Amino acid sequence: MTQEFSLTEGKISTTLLRFALPFLLASFLQALYGAADLYVVGRFDTAAGVSAVAIGSQVMQTITGIILGISTGGTVLLGRCIGEANPRGAAKAVGTIASSFCFLQ
Numbered sequence: 001m002t003q004e005f006s007l008t009e010g011k012i013s014t015t016l017l018r019f020a021l022p023f024l025l026a027s028f029l030q031a032l033y034g035a036a037d038l039y040v041v042g043r044f045d046t047a048a049g050v051s052a053v054a055i056g057s058q059v060m061q062t063i064t065g066i067i068l069g070i071s072t073g074g075t076v077l078l079g080r081c082i083g084e085a086n087p088r089g090a091a092k093a094v095g096t097i098a099s100s101f102c103f104l105q
Helices: 012-044 047-083 087-104
Strands: none
Touching (some): 047 087
């Protein structure tokens, strides 16, 4: 049996940490991936290669942050529409989120 997770009940700090943990973990893994790249390139390449990997890692971190921000904002908007029992608004929110991600590609 699965336990339902409610964002409107319980202690705020515990609920917020439980909600934010996947985002924090994704950011940590992205940073760890960049560090591993820097380590390998640093052992086998020149300073120019290390600089290129460092810049590429920062660009990827920024892109990941933008995508997480858009998806989090879309989830909030969708949750609000569902909470208001507004299926037309929920459908528009899903369409807007999907078109935003298509535009990013």
